[in-house]
Amino acid sequence: MDISANFRMLALYNQRMNRQLLEVCQQLTNEQLQQNTNAFFPSVMAHWNHILFGDLIMLQRLVASRLVDIEPSTLEQLPNAKAVDDQFVSDLKGLSILRPLVDSIYVDITRSLKTSDCNNLVRYTTTEGKKIERNLTEFLQHIFNNQTHHRGQLTCVLSQLGLDFGCTDLPIIVPEGTRS
Template identity: 65%
Template sequence: MDFSPNFRMLALYNQRMNKQLLDVCSQLTQEQLHYDMNAFFPSIMAHWNHILFGDLIMLQRLVDNQIVVVDPAVFGTLPNAKSVSDTFADSFEELRVLRELVDSIYVNITGAFNTASGTRVVRYTTTEGQMIERTVDEFCMHIFNHQTYHRDQLTCLLSQLGLDFGCTDLPVIVPEGAQVK
């Protein structure tokens, strides 16, 4: 089965949802973004930084396994993800720039996926030292599930602040669906 159209769709979904949530977060002060809300990650910025951690470390694993190629001039500007507690952006402006760049990279790399891409193997060591081998299809399912899961936590925090983050339904956010080429 060819999952590549699904990953292209999910990359667009993540890009569009992240933009939608960043637009909502732009209404917040620096203090509100960093306020400890007693959540899974303490603050809204901590949630954003963790989502970035997942995207950056998984992108690095795809590059290291020669599954994808990212322009070295672009890839070299990305921070190196090492720990789940890494902070990649302290300010909203830093966050927006980095988030938009990472999202555009995922849209670009999934655009090159095909049936054969999904069967290739990604080998890596987790941050806890465990050796893992997964097909690209399995690996990409984790990438996109990770973002969605933690964005859900983020929307809960935004709800607690009384902010309307809009619709999060994939068919509405990506109306062109799996037809994405």
Template identity: 40%
Template sequence: MMKQSFELMARYNQMMNRQLYYCAAQLSDEQLKRDRQAFFGSILGTLNHILVGDTLWLQRFAAHPSGFSSLDKVKALAAPKQLDEIIHDNFAALSEARNAMDAAIVEFSTQLTEQDLSQPLSYVNSKGLSQQKHFGLLVQHFFNHQTHHRGQLSTLLSQCGQDIGVSDLLVHIPEL
């Protein structure tokens, strides 16, 4: 059941990011970069943070014994050095990187198995500490992290007059 849930979350994530990036594209460079007193400062800073988090987590997930081929391109990316790193200062480049990351996430979700998700994953966190945690719960955290920061972005974009539209996951849960 976790696999099915993560496939849904991956598609939802991709769709929500498209909506956010569409709205953000309506703003000027100055509006995207203005410090709005958010945790990561600006809209561009928050968009970059989500990409940083996705990169770090997917690189950790790539070390899973199942060796997910969907993460090969993510493994090849430079690992961000800090959580507030601006990977792309240019919105067009950031948008392109986001699209590629979301495609990798969707493909990754299709490669997961319930057996994969039930195993532990060993990794080193951003403070350099070795960790070993339940892989399925780490994937759940991965999607929750994105949702958390997209909520912040919906507020920031709303303050700029942009409506991201319906964001409820419920709309994407299929009828039985």
């Protein structure tokens, strides 16, 4: 499998897992979504907002690098990720609109990705002010790894709330694997 096919698979995996977990969260009351989880993030919604923040800020950095083309009308629908503590959505209704949009953008980006693109450099400044330069492979790997890591934290919380979030295995979630 070449690296561009790997990223297409990971984008589909993230899209499908986010949808799956969002459906599970529909079983929770607003109070349960906001209650203290005693986890890394203080609530289920805080977990979702952090995952969304990571995706939005990395997407902004990717767009700024001019390595991807995204329709301006699509970008206008996204909030600006400017601070680590941003709360983009306060409930599942808002998340149900924004999360699928962000996921579809990443799927679209990876569909047009060629292996030869993966050595292009992304230069950006972190939220702490540090200048970073990474090739697109490292940059995309971080995006998908970050989502998976924080969804793991979220599934732990959902499990403690007694919810069954189903299978999380990549070959089951994305059975078509690397096929385009």
